[in-house]
Amino acid sequence: GESVGLHLPTLSVQEGDNSIINCAYSNSASDYFIWYKQESGKGPQFIIDIRSNMDKRQGQRVTVLLNKTVKHLSLQIAATQPGDSAVYFCAELNNNDMRFGAGTRLTVKP
Amino acid sequence: SQTIHQWPATLVQPVGSPLSLECTVEGTSNPNLYWYRQAAGRGLQLLFYSVGIGQISSEVPQNLSASRPQDRQFILSSKKLLLSDSGFYLCAWRRSGGNYEQFFGPGTRLTVL
Numbered sequence: 001g002e003s004v005g006l007h008l009p010t011l012s013v014q015e016g017d018n019s020i021i022n023c024a025y026s027n028s029a030s031d032y033f034i035w036y037k038q039e040s041g042k043g044p045q046f047i048i049d050i051r052s053n054m055d056k057r058q059g060q061r062v063t064v065l066l067n068k069t070v071k072h073l074s075l076q077i078a079a080t081q082p083g084d085s086a087v088y089f090c091a092e093l094n095n096n097d098m099r100f101g102a103g104t105r106l107t108v109k110p
Numbered sequence: 111s112q113t114i115h116q117w118p119a120t121l122v123q124p125v126g127s128p129l130s131l132e133c134t135v136e137g138t139s140n141p142n143l144y145w146y147r148q149a150a151g152r153g154l155q156l157l158f159y160s161v162g163i164g165q166i167s168s169e170v171p172q173n174l175s176a177s178r179p180q181d182r183q184f185i186l187s188s189k190k191l192l193l194s195d196s197g198f199y200l201c202a203w204r205r206s207g208g209n210y211e212q213f214f215g216p217g218t219r220l221t222v223l
Binding site (some may be wrong): 044 | 211217
């Protein structure tokens with residue numbers, strides 16, 4: 001379900017390091033997954049997606065890994081930059097029903 | 111290309127006053143439309159969604175309501191605001207009929223005093 005009542009977990013990394021943000025999804029029948037980035041005061045923006053027939057997909061500086069066995073999704077950001085500081089949400093889609101994770105706040109230290 | 115608009119961007123309203131937030135989508139037809147609320151430092155709470163004109167589904171009981179008078183217009187309303195209605199309201203759209211990403215609007219920051 002949606003963890004909308006919980007404070008967001010946080011991740012703090014040094015500029016230039018790699019970041020890994022994790023997400024556990026709930027529905028084993030979900031077949032499409034998305035990572036969103038939300039900067040303060042703005043709406044979430046699409047970063048990268050992956051379909052259930054894949055276990056890895058790469059974008060520019062970002063990689064999404066999908067482990068269907070344990071229902072786990074991760075977002076890896078290479079060479080993290082200050083502009084990457086934001087809240088990151090995962091989303092799962094099953095039969096037209098999209099559900100969002102609680103989100104993780106990423107802070108990049110200079 | 112598709113765009114999604116929300117207004118107003120910010121709103122300060124007294125308790126007990128009415129509310130109307132508007133969302134419009136351009137560049138697509140028959141989208142699925144969504145209203146979310148986000149409390150400070152929290153996740154996204156789905157309030158309403160619509161798969162067509164006049165079709166509204168509510169996810170949580172509350173004093174808010176939604177309407178879809180036109181294909182690409184989604185309105186969030188309240189007759190009497192509560193303090194607990196304060197938050198960041200996000201409208202989103204998604205193409206119907208398959209696995210597609212969801213696009214979010216810029217949001218409306220509502221403060222109820």
